[in-house]
Amino acid sequence: MITLTIAQIAHAIAGEPVLSAADSLDTPVSGAVDTDSRLIGRGDVFVAKPGEHTDGHLFVPAVAEAGAALAIVERIVDAPISQIVVPDVVAALAALAREVVARVRARGDLRIVGITGSNGKTTTKNMLARILEGEAETVAPRASFNNEVGAPLTMLRVTEQTRYLVCEFGASAPGEIARLAGLVEPDIGIVLMVGLAHAGGFGGIEATFHAKSELVRAVRPGGLAVLNADDPRVSQMAPIATERDVRVRWFGRGDTAEVRAGEIEVSATGTATTVTVDGVDHPLRLSVLGAHHVANALAAIAAATALGVAADAAIGRVESLELAERWRMQPLGSDSIRIINDAYNASPDSMAAALRTLAQITGPDERTVAVLGAMSELGEYAEEEHDRVGLLAVRLGIKRIVVIGVDARRMYLEAIAQGSWDGEAVFFATADEAFDYLQGELRAGDRVLVKSSNAAGLRFLGDRLGESVS
Template sequence: MIALTIADLAAAVSGDVHLAAPDTPDTVVSGAVDTDSRLIGRGDVFVAKPGETTDGHVFVGAAVEAGAALAIVEHVVDVEVSQIVVADAVAALADLAREVVRRVRADGDLRVVGITGSNGKTTTKNLLARILEGEGETVSPRASFNNEVGAPLTMLRVTEGTRFLVSEFGASAPGEIARLAGLVDPDVGIVLMVGMAHAGGFGGIEATFAAKSELVRAVRPGGLAVLNADDARVAAMAPIADERGVGVRWFGRGADAEVRADDVAVTADGTTCTVVVDGEAHPLRLRVLGEHHVMNALAAIAAATALGVSAADCIARLETVEIAERWRMQPLGSDSIRIINDAYNASPDSMSAALRTLAQITEPSQRTVAVLGAMSELGEYAEEEHDRVGLLAVRLGIQRIVVVGADARRMFLEAVAQGSWDGEAVWFATPDEAYEYLVGELRAGDRVLVKSSNSAGLRFLGDRLGESFS
């Protein structure tokens, strides 16, 4: 965080100061800000956030022992440290992020990019950050820090020398993207796609469209919306941009996109294509597995070139990226038995893309194995969408379908109903049971996809399989 006095901090969060010796209102604090006492270091600011299972106020003492210089709390804690008392710690975190970004923007050359979409946010964030890091200090989220806590914590990492802030905006309900993006008024807003992820929380696909379009509405006038020309719902956000005085830059596979991909070829080593940027062609070898990640790369290129990065530099930097993120199409195991661990997030769209990638990268002499768990946050659409995944796995000719968990059982039942199965599809209640089956079932030449939402816990099953067959 930039250097601020305790008085400045209190003003930013509308809090009351309770000083501990030897501090005064003019004492300067410049450490990192966090809500996790285990991550606090000397000079940092600890935000005591109440949680569902515990209360951050319990850990103020631990934060001070770790070196915290200041605590933002909802009530005074009997610990010898200066404290700023606020009505709502999470709201205070957002207010502080807004003020820090405002100050850096006013005094420097900070450009802010916001990213949203039903799928692909984290991959696109990582690809764009890799490009922009070559231009100057770039701040981007750790993992998927994209909610009401993670997004402000990312924003608070900017310094006076930061040139680019890349913010990822997730949401499970209407209004959340508007609140988060409103903290920074992005110069560039990227909308990747409107799909069924979190449809249960939003109340359907049209409500999801309205929620994702909140980012376009938050882009500052004179800024730019980077929109997916291949997604009709995303394309329908262009009039919103026009109303706001915001330009539009299109990416996609179609000929009309300003940044597009031609001649896409998918292999087990990655994806090759020709990227055309404003009429100029560039070959790209993307090592991140999966054809669907080409669209994420196009979005990153569209945003970066709008910010002044040459297309050639974008391509060169993207080719250094080996994986999107841990547990996202992450290759594990060995050349003999390859495990693809993609079990951090799952939606109908990403599940379909991952299964298609599995089919594309498997040679005729090899066997496809899909280890599938539940997709969360689909609400009333859950049964129908799980059925569709089971059907798709059959139609793609996946040779072994291993379904794990009660919430995913419909995938197994649909696979059995749609094919002439003789043990090709199996179901297990727990990841441990699935692991015991798989270590005896997998053989040389198998290509294994592990795919589920985070809550299903299959990412750890993928890790275990990767270690067993490394």
């Protein structure tokens, strides 16, 4: 965090400072800000957030002993550390982020990019960060820091030298993206797609559209909206941009997109295409598996070139990215048995994309194996969408379909109904049972996809399988 005095922090978050004997209101604070006490070191700021399973206030004495400079709390804790008392520490965290970014932005050369979409946010964030890091100091989220806590924590990592801030905005209910993006008013807003991810929380696909369009509404006047020309719902956000004096830059496969891709070739070693940027063709070969990641690359390139990065440089840096993120189309195992661990998250769109990728990268003498778990937060669409996945797996000719968990059972039942009744589809209640089965089932030449939402926990099964066949 940039240097602020305790008085300045207290004013920014409308809190009441309670000072330790060693401090005054003019004491400067410049350490990192976090809600995880295990990450707090000397000079840092601890935000004592109450949680479902524990309460951050219990750890204030520990961070004081670790040398923390300040704690932001909802009640005073008996510990030798200066504290600022606020009614709501999460709201205070957001207010502090707004203040810090505003101070750095006043310098005049900070550029802020916000990213949202039902799928692809983290991959696009990593691609864009890789591009911009080659230009100047860039701050981007760790992992998927995109919620009411993670997004402000990312914003608070900016320094006086930061030139680019990349923010990822996720949401499980209307209004969340507006609140988060409103903290920084991005110069560029990227909307990747509108799908059924979190549709249960939003209340349907139209409500999801309105939620994702909140980012376009948050872009500052004179800014830029980078929109997916291939997604009809995202395309409908263009008038919103125009109303706010925000320009539109399109990416996609169609001829109208300023940044577009040609024919896509997918193999076990990556994805190749030709990218046209403002009328000039460039070859692109991604190490990241899956045709669906081409759209993410297009979005990142569209934003970067709008910021003045040369297209060749942007493409070269995207090509250098070997892995989108851990547990996202992550290759594991060996050449003999390849595991693709894509179980950090799942929606109907990403599940379909991953299954298609599995089919595309598997040779004629190799066998496809799909290890599938539940997709979370689909609400009333859950049964229908799990049925669709089971159907798609059969239609794609997946040779072994391993379904895990009661919430995912409809995938198995649909696969059976579609003709996979001769051992091609199996069901297990737990990941441990599935692991034991797969230990005896997998053989040389297998290409194995592990895919589920985070809550299903299959990412750990993917790790176990990768280790077991290495």
